[in-house]
Amino acid sequence: MEAVTVIIETPKGSGQKYDYDLRTGKMKLKKVMPLGLVFPFDFGFIPGTVGGDGDPLDVLVVSEVSAFAGCAVDCRIIGAFKVVQQEHNGKPVRNDRLIGVPEVSQRYADVSSLGDLSKTIVEQAIAFFTSYNQQGGKKFSVLEKLGAGKAFQLIEKSRKDLPMDRLVEIFLPLRDGNGEVFPKQLYDGIRVELTTKFGGLTEYSRNPAKGFWKPDEGTAEQDELLVFEVMCSETDTEFWSKLKLRLLKLFKQDSLIIRCSKIELLCCCVFGALGFFHQRQD
Incomplete structure:
Protein backbone atom coordinates (compact mmCIF):
# COMPACT_ATOMS: atom_id res chain seq x y z
CA MET A 1 0.00 0.00 0.00
CA GLU A 2 1.15 3.51 -0.77
CA ALA A 3 2.37 5.85 1.94
CA VAL A 4 0.10 8.71 2.97
CA THR A 5 1.14 12.19 4.06
CA VAL A 6 0.11 13.13 7.59
CA ILE A 7 0.20 16.72 8.83
CA ILE A 8 1.20 16.79 12.48
CA GLU A 9 -0.98 19.06 14.61
CA THR A 10 0.04 18.08 18.16
CA PRO A 11 3.56 16.76 18.88
CA LYS A 12 4.37 13.79 21.09
CA GLY A 13 4.57 14.72 24.78
CA SER A 14 2.52 17.91 24.38
CA GLY A 15 0.03 18.89 27.08
CA GLN A 16 -1.67 21.28 24.68
CA LYS A 17 -3.95 20.39 21.76
CA TYR A 18 -3.38 22.18 18.46
CA ASP A 19 -5.64 22.27 15.41
CA TYR A 20 -4.96 23.39 11.86
CA ASP A 21 -7.02 26.51 11.13
CA LEU A 22 -8.25 26.42 7.51
CA ARG A 23 -9.12 30.12 7.55
CA THR A 24 -5.64 31.36 8.47
CA GLY A 25 -3.58 28.38 7.27
CA LYS A 26 -1.85 28.26 10.65
CA MET A 27 -1.80 25.99 13.70
CA LYS A 28 -4.10 27.23 16.46
CA LEU A 29 -4.01 26.41 20.17
CA LYS A 30 -7.28 24.64 20.93
CA LYS A 31 -7.03 23.58 24.56
CA VAL A 32 -4.71 23.03 27.51
CA MET A 33 -5.11 19.56 28.96
CA PRO A 34 -5.17 18.63 32.66
CA LEU A 35 -1.83 18.22 34.40
CA GLY A 36 -0.26 14.85 33.58
CA LEU A 37 -2.29 14.20 30.41
CA VAL A 38 -0.04 14.40 27.33
CA PHE A 39 -0.12 12.98 23.82
CA PRO A 40 1.73 9.62 23.75
CA PHE A 41 2.76 10.09 20.11
CA ASP A 42 2.48 12.71 17.38
CA PHE A 43 -1.14 13.32 16.38
CA GLY A 44 -2.32 14.74 13.07
CA PHE A 45 -4.57 14.36 10.06
CA ILE A 46 -4.58 13.20 6.43
CA PRO A 47 -5.26 16.10 4.03
CA GLY A 48 -7.91 15.47 1.42
CA THR A 49 -10.04 13.18 3.58
CA VAL A 50 -13.21 13.63 5.62
CA GLY A 51 -14.28 11.53 8.59
CA GLY A 52 -17.63 10.96 10.25
CA ASP A 53 -17.25 14.14 12.29
CA GLY A 54 -16.75 16.26 9.17
CA ASP A 55 -13.04 16.80 9.83
CA PRO A 56 -10.07 15.10 8.09
CA LEU A 57 -9.22 11.61 9.32
CA ASP A 58 -7.13 11.56 12.50
CA VAL A 59 -3.83 9.69 12.69
CA LEU A 60 -1.70 8.71 15.68
CA VAL A 61 1.88 8.52 14.38
CA VAL A 62 3.86 5.93 16.32
CA SER A 63 7.55 6.80 16.22
CA GLU A 64 10.71 7.10 18.29
CA VAL A 65 10.91 10.84 17.56
CA SER A 66 8.72 13.88 18.10
CA ALA A 67 7.98 16.12 15.11
CA PHE A 68 6.61 19.67 15.31
CA ALA A 69 3.22 21.21 14.63
CA GLY A 70 2.77 21.63 10.88
CA CYS A 71 5.35 19.00 9.93
CA ALA A 72 4.40 16.75 6.98
CA VAL A 73 5.28 13.10 7.58
CA ASP A 74 5.00 10.28 5.02
CA CYS A 75 3.56 7.28 6.86
CA ARG A 76 2.47 3.74 6.19
CA ILE A 77 -0.89 3.02 7.76
CA ILE A 78 -0.69 -0.11 9.93
CA GLY A 79 -4.24 -0.19 11.28
CA ALA A 80 -7.05 1.79 12.86
CA PHE A 81 -9.48 1.97 15.75
CA LYS A 82 -13.06 1.96 14.50
CA VAL A 83 -14.62 4.44 16.92
CA VAL A 84 -18.00 5.79 17.96
CA GLN A 85 -17.78 9.03 19.88
CA GLN A 86 -20.76 10.28 21.85
CA GLU A 87 -20.98 14.06 21.68
CA HIS A 88 -22.20 16.48 24.37
CA ASN A 89 -25.75 16.29 23.02
CA GLY A 90 -25.70 12.50 23.22
CA LYS A 91 -25.48 12.05 19.46
CA PRO A 92 -23.12 9.24 18.41
CA VAL A 93 -20.57 10.14 15.72
CA ARG A 94 -18.03 7.97 13.91
CA ASN A 95 -14.59 9.40 14.58
CA ASP A 96 -12.07 6.71 13.68
CA ARG A 97 -8.39 6.91 14.63
CA LEU A 98 -5.81 5.61 12.20
CA ILE A 99 -2.39 4.42 13.30
CA GLY A 100 0.64 5.22 11.17
CA VAL A 101 4.40 4.74 11.26
CA PRO A 102 6.80 7.18 9.54
CA GLU A 103 8.55 5.73 6.51
CA VAL A 104 11.85 6.98 7.94
CA SER A 105 11.41 5.34 11.35
CA GLN A 106 14.19 2.93 12.31
CA ARG A 107 12.84 1.55 15.57
CA TYR A 108 9.50 0.66 13.93
CA ALA A 109 10.90 -0.19 10.49
CA ASP A 110 9.52 -3.75 10.63
CA VAL A 111 6.08 -2.76 11.90
CA SER A 112 3.39 -3.25 9.26
CA SER A 113 0.31 -4.07 11.37
CA LEU A 114 -1.18 -3.38 14.79
CA GLY A 115 -0.17 -6.89 15.77
CA ASP A 116 3.48 -5.93 15.34
CA LEU A 117 3.16 -3.27 18.05
CA SER A 118 3.45 -4.19 21.69
CA LYS A 119 0.13 -4.73 23.46
CA THR A 120 1.09 -1.97 25.88
CA ILE A 121 1.33 0.68 23.14
CA VAL A 122 -2.09 -0.23 21.75
CA GLU A 123 -3.73 -0.23 25.19
CA GLN A 124 -2.08 3.06 26.16
CA ALA A 125 -3.29 4.69 22.95
CA ILE A 126 -6.89 3.61 23.63
CA ALA A 127 -6.59 4.72 27.27
CA PHE A 128 -5.31 8.14 26.18
CA PHE A 129 -8.15 8.74 23.70
CA THR A 130 -10.69 7.57 26.31
CA SER A 131 -9.32 9.97 28.96
CA TYR A 132 -8.96 12.83 26.48
CA ASN A 133 -12.60 12.56 25.44
CA GLN A 134 -13.81 12.19 29.03
CA GLN A 135 -12.15 15.52 29.81
CA GLY A 136 -14.24 17.04 27.05
CA GLY A 137 -17.45 15.45 28.26
CA LYS A 138 -17.52 12.86 25.48
CA LYS A 139 -17.65 9.09 25.51
CA PHE A 140 -15.07 7.21 23.42
CA SER A 141 -15.85 3.62 22.41
CA VAL A 142 -13.67 1.37 20.23
CA LEU A 143 -15.94 -0.87 18.18
CA GLU A 144 -13.19 -2.76 16.38
CA LYS A 145 -9.45 -2.83 15.74
CA LEU A 146 -8.83 -2.82 11.99
CA GLY A 147 -5.88 -4.21 10.08
CA ALA A 148 -3.85 -2.22 7.58
CA GLY A 149 -6.00 -3.20 4.59
CA LYS A 150 -9.31 -2.16 6.14
CA ALA A 151 -7.72 0.99 7.56
CA PHE A 152 -6.62 2.00 4.08
CA GLN A 153 -10.17 1.37 2.83
CA LEU A 154 -11.35 3.98 5.35
CA ILE A 155 -8.99 6.47 3.72
CA GLU A 156 -10.17 5.66 0.20
CA LYS A 157 -13.83 5.95 1.21
CA SER A 158 -13.24 9.23 3.00
CA ARG A 159 -11.66 10.69 -0.14
CA LYS A 160 -14.71 9.71 -2.22
CA ASP A 161 -17.00 11.35 0.35
CA LEU A 162 -15.36 14.75 -0.14
CA PRO A 163 -17.48 17.37 -1.94
CA MET A 164 -16.31 17.95 -5.50
CA ASP A 165 -16.37 21.74 -5.32
Whole structure:
Protein backbone atom coordinates (compact mmCIF):
# COMPACT_ATOMS: atom_id res chain seq x y z
CA MET A 1 0.00 0.00 0.00
CA GLU A 2 1.15 3.51 -0.77
CA ALA A 3 2.37 5.85 1.94
CA VAL A 4 0.10 8.71 2.97
CA THR A 5 1.14 12.19 4.06
CA VAL A 6 0.11 13.13 7.59
CA ILE A 7 0.20 16.72 8.83
CA ILE A 8 1.20 16.79 12.48
CA GLU A 9 -0.98 19.06 14.61
CA THR A 10 0.04 18.08 18.16
CA PRO A 11 3.56 16.76 18.88
CA LYS A 12 4.37 13.79 21.09
CA GLY A 13 4.57 14.72 24.78
CA SER A 14 2.52 17.91 24.38
CA GLY A 15 0.03 18.89 27.08
CA GLN A 16 -1.67 21.28 24.68
CA LYS A 17 -3.95 20.39 21.76
CA TYR A 18 -3.38 22.18 18.46
CA ASP A 19 -5.64 22.27 15.41
CA TYR A 20 -4.96 23.39 11.86
CA ASP A 21 -7.02 26.51 11.13
CA LEU A 22 -8.25 26.42 7.51
CA ARG A 23 -9.12 30.12 7.55
CA THR A 24 -5.64 31.36 8.47
CA GLY A 25 -3.58 28.38 7.27
CA LYS A 26 -1.85 28.26 10.65
CA MET A 27 -1.80 25.99 13.70
CA LYS A 28 -4.10 27.23 16.46
CA LEU A 29 -4.01 26.41 20.17
CA LYS A 30 -7.28 24.64 20.93
CA LYS A 31 -7.03 23.58 24.56
CA VAL A 32 -4.71 23.03 27.51
CA MET A 33 -5.11 19.56 28.96
CA PRO A 34 -5.17 18.63 32.66
CA LEU A 35 -1.83 18.22 34.40
CA GLY A 36 -0.26 14.85 33.58
CA LEU A 37 -2.29 14.20 30.41
CA VAL A 38 -0.04 14.40 27.33
CA PHE A 39 -0.12 12.98 23.82
CA PRO A 40 1.73 9.62 23.75
CA PHE A 41 2.76 10.09 20.11
CA ASP A 42 2.48 12.71 17.38
CA PHE A 43 -1.14 13.32 16.38
CA GLY A 44 -2.32 14.74 13.07
CA PHE A 45 -4.57 14.36 10.06
CA ILE A 46 -4.58 13.20 6.43
CA PRO A 47 -5.26 16.10 4.03
CA GLY A 48 -7.91 15.47 1.42
CA THR A 49 -10.04 13.18 3.58
CA VAL A 50 -13.21 13.63 5.62
CA GLY A 51 -14.28 11.53 8.59
CA GLY A 52 -17.63 10.96 10.25
CA ASP A 53 -17.25 14.14 12.29
CA GLY A 54 -16.75 16.26 9.17
CA ASP A 55 -13.04 16.80 9.83
CA PRO A 56 -10.07 15.10 8.09
CA LEU A 57 -9.22 11.61 9.32
CA ASP A 58 -7.13 11.56 12.50
CA VAL A 59 -3.83 9.69 12.69
CA LEU A 60 -1.70 8.71 15.68
CA VAL A 61 1.88 8.52 14.38
CA VAL A 62 3.86 5.93 16.32
CA SER A 63 7.55 6.80 16.22
CA GLU A 64 10.71 7.10 18.29
CA VAL A 65 10.91 10.84 17.56
CA SER A 66 8.72 13.88 18.10
CA ALA A 67 7.98 16.12 15.11
CA PHE A 68 6.61 19.67 15.31
CA ALA A 69 3.22 21.21 14.63
CA GLY A 70 2.77 21.63 10.88
CA CYS A 71 5.35 19.00 9.93
CA ALA A 72 4.40 16.75 6.98
CA VAL A 73 5.28 13.10 7.58
CA ASP A 74 5.00 10.28 5.02
CA CYS A 75 3.56 7.28 6.86
CA ARG A 76 2.47 3.74 6.19
CA ILE A 77 -0.89 3.02 7.76
CA ILE A 78 -0.69 -0.11 9.93
CA GLY A 79 -4.24 -0.19 11.28
CA ALA A 80 -7.05 1.79 12.86
CA PHE A 81 -9.48 1.97 15.75
CA LYS A 82 -13.06 1.96 14.50
CA VAL A 83 -14.62 4.44 16.92
CA VAL A 84 -18.00 5.79 17.96
CA GLN A 85 -17.78 9.03 19.88
CA GLN A 86 -20.76 10.28 21.85
CA GLU A 87 -20.98 14.06 21.68
CA HIS A 88 -22.20 16.48 24.37
CA ASN A 89 -25.75 16.29 23.02
CA GLY A 90 -25.70 12.50 23.22
CA LYS A 91 -25.48 12.05 19.46
CA PRO A 92 -23.12 9.24 18.41
CA VAL A 93 -20.57 10.14 15.72
CA ARG A 94 -18.03 7.97 13.91
CA ASN A 95 -14.59 9.40 14.58
CA ASP A 96 -12.07 6.71 13.68
CA ARG A 97 -8.39 6.91 14.63
CA LEU A 98 -5.81 5.61 12.20
CA ILE A 99 -2.39 4.42 13.30
CA GLY A 100 0.64 5.22 11.17
CA VAL A 101 4.40 4.74 11.26
CA PRO A 102 6.80 7.18 9.54
CA GLU A 103 8.55 5.73 6.51
CA VAL A 104 11.85 6.98 7.94
CA SER A 105 11.41 5.34 11.35
CA GLN A 106 14.19 2.93 12.31
CA ARG A 107 12.84 1.55 15.57
CA TYR A 108 9.50 0.66 13.93
CA ALA A 109 10.90 -0.19 10.49
CA ASP A 110 9.52 -3.75 10.63
CA VAL A 111 6.08 -2.76 11.90
CA SER A 112 3.39 -3.25 9.26
CA SER A 113 0.31 -4.07 11.37
CA LEU A 114 -1.18 -3.38 14.79
CA GLY A 115 -0.17 -6.89 15.77
CA ASP A 116 3.48 -5.93 15.34
CA LEU A 117 3.16 -3.27 18.05
CA SER A 118 3.45 -4.19 21.69
CA LYS A 119 0.13 -4.73 23.46
CA THR A 120 1.09 -1.97 25.88
CA ILE A 121 1.33 0.68 23.14
CA VAL A 122 -2.09 -0.23 21.75
CA GLU A 123 -3.73 -0.23 25.19
CA GLN A 124 -2.08 3.06 26.16
CA ALA A 125 -3.29 4.69 22.95
CA ILE A 126 -6.89 3.61 23.63
CA ALA A 127 -6.59 4.72 27.27
CA PHE A 128 -5.31 8.14 26.18
CA PHE A 129 -8.15 8.74 23.70
CA THR A 130 -10.69 7.57 26.31
CA SER A 131 -9.32 9.97 28.96
CA TYR A 132 -8.96 12.83 26.48
CA ASN A 133 -12.60 12.56 25.44
CA GLN A 134 -13.81 12.19 29.03
CA GLN A 135 -12.15 15.52 29.81
CA GLY A 136 -14.24 17.04 27.05
CA GLY A 137 -17.45 15.45 28.26
CA LYS A 138 -17.52 12.86 25.48
CA LYS A 139 -17.65 9.09 25.51
CA PHE A 140 -15.07 7.21 23.42
CA SER A 141 -15.85 3.62 22.41
CA VAL A 142 -13.67 1.37 20.23
CA LEU A 143 -15.94 -0.87 18.18
CA GLU A 144 -13.19 -2.76 16.38
CA LYS A 145 -9.45 -2.83 15.74
CA LEU A 146 -8.83 -2.82 11.99
CA GLY A 147 -5.88 -4.21 10.08
CA ALA A 148 -3.85 -2.22 7.58
CA GLY A 149 -6.00 -3.20 4.59
CA LYS A 150 -9.31 -2.16 6.14
CA ALA A 151 -7.72 0.99 7.56
CA PHE A 152 -6.62 2.00 4.08
CA GLN A 153 -10.17 1.37 2.83
CA LEU A 154 -11.35 3.98 5.35
CA ILE A 155 -8.99 6.47 3.72
CA GLU A 156 -10.17 5.66 0.20
CA LYS A 157 -13.83 5.95 1.21
CA SER A 158 -13.24 9.23 3.00
CA ARG A 159 -11.66 10.69 -0.14
CA LYS A 160 -14.71 9.71 -2.22
CA ASP A 161 -17.00 11.35 0.35
CA LEU A 162 -15.36 14.75 -0.14
CA PRO A 163 -17.48 17.37 -1.94
CA MET A 164 -16.31 17.95 -5.50
CA ASP A 165 -16.37 21.74 -5.32
CA ARG A 166 -13.25 22.73 -7.26
CA LEU A 167 -13.25 23.27 -11.02
CA VAL A 168 -9.83 23.24 -12.67
CA GLU A 169 -9.47 24.48 -16.25
CA ILE A 170 -6.40 23.73 -18.36
CA PHE A 171 -5.98 25.92 -21.44
CA LEU A 172 -3.92 24.21 -24.15
CA PRO A 173 -2.83 25.67 -27.52
CA LEU A 174 -3.93 23.91 -30.72
CA ARG A 175 -1.12 25.30 -32.88
CA ASP A 176 2.57 26.01 -32.45
CA GLY A 177 4.33 29.29 -33.18
CA ASN A 178 4.44 28.47 -36.90
CA GLY A 179 0.71 27.80 -37.09
CA GLU A 180 1.13 24.01 -37.30
CA VAL A 181 -1.46 21.90 -35.48
CA PHE A 182 -0.06 19.85 -32.57
CA PRO A 183 -0.36 16.03 -32.90
CA LYS A 184 -3.57 14.52 -31.53
CA GLN A 185 -1.51 12.08 -29.44
CA LEU A 186 -0.36 14.91 -27.17
CA TYR A 187 -3.92 15.61 -26.08
CA ASP A 188 -4.80 11.91 -25.82
CA GLY A 189 -2.08 11.35 -23.23
CA ILE A 190 -3.17 14.32 -21.12
CA ARG A 191 -6.81 13.24 -21.40
CA VAL A 192 -6.04 9.74 -20.12
CA GLU A 193 -3.90 11.05 -17.24
CA LEU A 194 -6.54 13.50 -16.01
CA THR A 195 -9.42 11.05 -16.43
CA THR A 196 -7.54 8.38 -14.49
CA LYS A 197 -6.69 10.73 -11.63
CA PHE A 198 -9.99 12.59 -11.33
CA GLY A 199 -12.48 10.05 -12.66
CA GLY A 200 -13.78 12.24 -15.48
CA LEU A 201 -13.04 15.15 -17.77
CA THR A 202 -14.87 17.72 -19.87
CA GLU A 203 -13.29 19.24 -22.96
CA TYR A 204 -14.14 22.00 -25.36
CA SER A 205 -12.75 20.98 -28.73
CA ARG A 206 -15.34 21.66 -31.42
CA ASN A 207 -15.55 25.36 -30.66
CA PRO A 208 -12.17 26.28 -29.23
CA ALA A 209 -11.86 29.43 -27.18
CA LYS A 210 -10.12 32.38 -28.77
CA GLY A 211 -7.28 34.03 -26.91
CA PHE A 212 -5.97 37.37 -28.09
CA TRP A 213 -2.54 38.73 -27.27
CA LYS A 214 -0.34 41.60 -28.39
CA PRO A 215 3.35 41.06 -28.97
CA ASP A 216 5.84 43.89 -28.58
CA GLU A 217 5.16 45.06 -32.15
CA GLY A 218 1.60 45.96 -31.17
CA THR A 219 -0.22 43.68 -33.63
CA ALA A 220 -3.07 41.58 -32.30
CA GLU A 221 -3.01 37.85 -33.01
CA GLN A 222 -5.42 35.02 -32.35
CA ASP A 223 -4.52 31.85 -30.45
CA GLU A 224 -6.86 28.83 -30.66
CA LEU A 225 -7.22 26.95 -27.40
CA LEU A 226 -8.45 23.55 -26.27
CA VAL A 227 -9.88 23.60 -22.74
CA PHE A 228 -9.87 20.59 -20.41
CA GLU A 229 -11.97 20.77 -17.22
CA VAL A 230 -11.87 18.47 -14.19
CA MET A 231 -13.69 18.60 -10.86
CA CYS A 232 -11.93 17.78 -7.60
CA SER A 233 -12.36 18.13 -3.86
CA GLU A 234 -9.14 20.04 -3.16
CA THR A 235 -6.39 21.84 -5.00
CA ASP A 236 -3.21 19.77 -5.11
CA THR A 237 -0.80 22.62 -5.81
CA GLU A 238 2.22 20.34 -6.20
CA PHE A 239 0.48 18.16 -8.82
CA TRP A 240 -0.70 21.12 -10.89
CA SER A 241 2.67 22.88 -10.70
CA LYS A 242 4.47 19.79 -11.99
CA LEU A 243 1.85 19.25 -14.71
CA LYS A 244 2.21 22.86 -15.86
CA LEU A 245 5.99 22.50 -16.18
CA ARG A 246 5.53 19.34 -18.28
CA LEU A 247 2.94 21.02 -20.50
CA LEU A 248 5.16 24.07 -21.08
CA LYS A 249 7.92 21.79 -22.37
CA LEU A 250 5.54 19.53 -24.29
CA PHE A 251 3.90 22.38 -26.18
CA LYS A 252 7.02 24.59 -26.23
CA GLN A 253 5.21 27.51 -24.61
CA ASP A 254 6.49 30.46 -22.60
CA SER A 255 3.26 30.62 -20.59
CA LEU A 256 0.20 28.49 -20.02
CA ILE A 257 -2.91 28.98 -17.87
CA ILE A 258 -4.30 26.47 -15.35
CA ARG A 259 -7.16 28.08 -13.45
CA CYS A 260 -9.01 26.82 -10.36
CA SER A 261 -12.46 28.07 -9.34
CA LYS A 262 -14.67 27.36 -6.35
CA ILE A 263 -18.01 25.85 -7.36
CA GLU A 264 -21.18 26.85 -5.57
CA LEU A 265 -24.04 24.48 -6.33
CA LEU A 266 -27.41 26.15 -6.75
CA CYS A 267 -30.71 24.31 -7.07
CA CYS A 268 -33.35 25.42 -9.53
CA CYS A 269 -36.52 23.98 -11.08
CA VAL A 270 -36.75 23.90 -14.85
CA PHE A 271 -40.06 22.77 -16.43
CA GLY A 272 -40.88 20.73 -13.35
CA ALA A 273 -37.51 18.98 -13.30
CA LEU A 274 -34.92 19.52 -10.63
CA GLY A 275 -31.71 20.88 -12.13
CA PHE A 276 -28.36 22.10 -10.94
CA PHE A 277 -25.88 24.59 -12.27
CA HIS A 278 -22.66 25.91 -10.88
CA GLN A 279 -21.49 29.39 -10.11
CA ARG A 280 -17.74 29.93 -10.18
CA GLN A 281 -16.05 32.12 -7.62
CA ASP A 282 -12.64 32.95 -9.04
